Amino acid sequence: MSIKKISKVQPELFEFTNENLEKANIEIKKYPKDRKASAVLALLYLVQNQNDNWIPLSGIKYVASLLGMSYIKVYEVATFYSMFNLSPVGKYFVQVCTTTPCMIRGAKKIIDSCKKNISQNQNELSENKLCSWTEVECLGACVNAPMMQINQDYFEDLNETRVDEIIQQLLRDEFPSPGSAKNRKNNAPENGKTTLIDIKNA
Numbered sequence: 001m002s003i004k005k006i007s008k009v010q011p012e013l014f015e016f017t018n019e020n021l022e023k024a025n026i027e028i029k030k031y032p033k034d035r036k037a038s039a040v041l042a043l044l045y046l047v048q049n050q051n052d053n054w055i056p057l058s059g060i061k062y063v064a065s066l067l068g069m070s071y072i073k074v075y076e077v078a079t080f081y082s083m084f085n086l087s088p089v090g091k092y093f094v095q096v097c098t099t100t101p102c103m104i105r106g107a108k109k110i111i112d113s114c115k116k117n118i119s120q121n122q123n124e125l126s127e128n129k130l131c132s133w134t135e136v137e138c139l140g141a142c143v144n145a146p147m148m149q150i151n152q153d154y155f156e157d158l159n160e161t162r163v164d165e166i167i168q169q170l171l172r173d174e175f176p177s178p179g180s181a182k183n184r185k186n187n188a189p190e191n192g193k194t195t196l197i198d199i200k201n202a
């Protein structure tokens with residue numbers, strides 16, 4: 001589990017754009033007036049989207065004031081969930097799953113590739129500032145382990161060679177094709193079988 005790193009450099013103020021304020025109000029109206037706090041995840045996500053994929057402390061304060069919550073309660077939420085970044089990340093943000101199924105299937109090699117190609121430590125930008133990486137807990141694609149998420153896309157059934165290729169593409173400012181490195185469709189069997197009937201003694 002990675003430790004949340006809070007950026008030392010912080011903007012003083014954060015406010016939603018008009019468009020995001022409208023979206024925030026739509027989220028808030030989904031809940032009873034005395035349960036506005038239920039919109040906290042949606043609002044933090046909007047802050048992150050507006051602020052180059054990370055949430056400044058001023059964004060946490062802003063959400064707290066919009067929802068009538070204490071700053072510390074919103075801070076607790078923002079620091080708990082791994083989808084929220086509290087310091088700047090690269091244009092290409094690589095999240096490597098290191099929970100048991102992925103670890104058994106080779107996640108350590110993905111981490112080694114990130115260290116070699118992006119930065120020695122997680123949550124640091126690559127030299128050209130385009131990429132950063134971090135370890136995360138299960139991303140719900142265990143059947144296609146090992147896997148990693150880059151921005152909004154999943155890259156699955158990975159091996160060392162494919163991970164090196166993917167990261168090199170990112171460093172050239174190109175976005176690689178997501179999905180299975182073994183060309184599996186979703187999590188269908190590798191050889192195209194759809195039933196167990198053809199397998200002897202299945």
Ligand code: FES
Nearest residue numbers: 097102138141142
């Ligand atoms: S353990 Fe890696 S996706 Fe579930």
